[in-house]
Amino acid sequence: MSTQAQAVRLPRLLIGTPDQGQMSLREHLAIHDEIPTGHGRRHKRRDAVGLVESIERAGLCGRGGAAFPSAVKMRAVAKERRRGIVVANGAEGEPASLKDKLLLEALPHLVLDGGSLAVAAVGASELIVCIPRSAKTARHSLTQALGERERERYDSVPVRVELVPDRYLAGQESALVSHLNGGPGVPTLTPPMPFERGVQKRPTLINNVETLAHIALIARYGPEWFRELGTPAQPGSALLTLSGAIEYPGVYEIEHGAPLGDLIEAAGGSTSEIKALLLGGYSGTWLPGMLASTLSLSTEQLAPYGAVLGPGIVMALSEEACGVAETAQVTRWLSEETAGQCGPCVHGLNTIATAIEELQAGTAATGTEQRIARWASMVQRRGACAHPDGTVRFVASALSVFAEEFAEHARHGPCAACARPSELPLPSHPHLAVAA
């Protein structure tokens, strides 16, 4: 497929994104057409079932990180006896992700279309859009958009916006359910899964806001259209947040399987040699920077490297940065973001974070790297949620990609670059540019 043809077909979600402010309902409908009859206001059950089939044939997978097949979850909610609820997950706890924020701020009608279509498709009674407490612009944009839709009598389902804590774990699905039920907003033991018993004990479909935005387009243009981009195993386009040593960091829409080198070039190239790449965010995987010119961005092509796109995060660490210092800070932050409920998570992540700090300081006992590897496998799959698993994936890949640097630090203590401000964003000191 030629680059020119691609240029014509992308962007899909981001088409017409305003430089400032949000797309109005009128602009949205001018670009994307009305939702086909049956899916929108005059929805009939038969059409709704048809939408789940379309989503299945499109091969849409969730964009919240786990890439779970969307149609499977929708069927599960639809078949429960009690009426369901749909939750649009815009919590976006990953510090290096900006795509959900961009969708909610600039393209709220895509998310709301997808959400109300999902409500109709699974026979649910309402849509709840969850956004971070601090997301003032997104909140404003949603309020505006809901006002427009009400004036135009565009939605047939009730929609409400809920604010969730600005925490890494807030968007984990059982934590979201707990919060919406008036609980502490921390993960709970599953099963029951949210699709069996979630908000108000009702079957609850939880989808990332980008997943819903794709549903808004699949309902209009169909599964064959969706599959015109991407790979057979992972069809469609995806939003990626590209940041770090990049000329124009921001949110980009790619087709699955696109070469990373092309994306970096489209973003103005790198601003320095790339020492390492972080894929999938802080529960993701470090890869050597030299792979920047060979990697392709799809699940099957990343699998041999043990990497995933997760929620669509790519960070380029510059040659000047210290891989050990960056890893130490993020690991400490992740250990502090524990919900504090499960022993292996609370103690394990803290022990691992401390050991990495000792390696950086040059005060660690010999064999510390081996001990970290042992602790990492010890905590795996032993939390109520996947937070420990994601954290040790990040740590294990760091120990391998930065192996030489770790050995240097263990012998000689901090390097000159350890004093540099961190390149990886942490909520206390965000270094990310505003979304493109």
Next chain:
Amino acid sequence: MSTNLRVNPITCEAHGLCAELLPEMITLDDWGYPIIEGNPVTPELLDHAQRAAAACPTLALLIQRRQPQR
């Protein structure tokens, strides 16, 4: 039908009684929390497993009976 042991990691407080009562299946990690190995529970160990579950002060050791996956 198979019987499996599972720990509820949220309620477990590392009392460690389960590892004493069922060492065949439960060891403790570096922080005193149980690691379960050897699921499913064999018929010979079922009695001991039930005793271990009953002994846990926070009832965090769960015995789960499951239909085999079809």
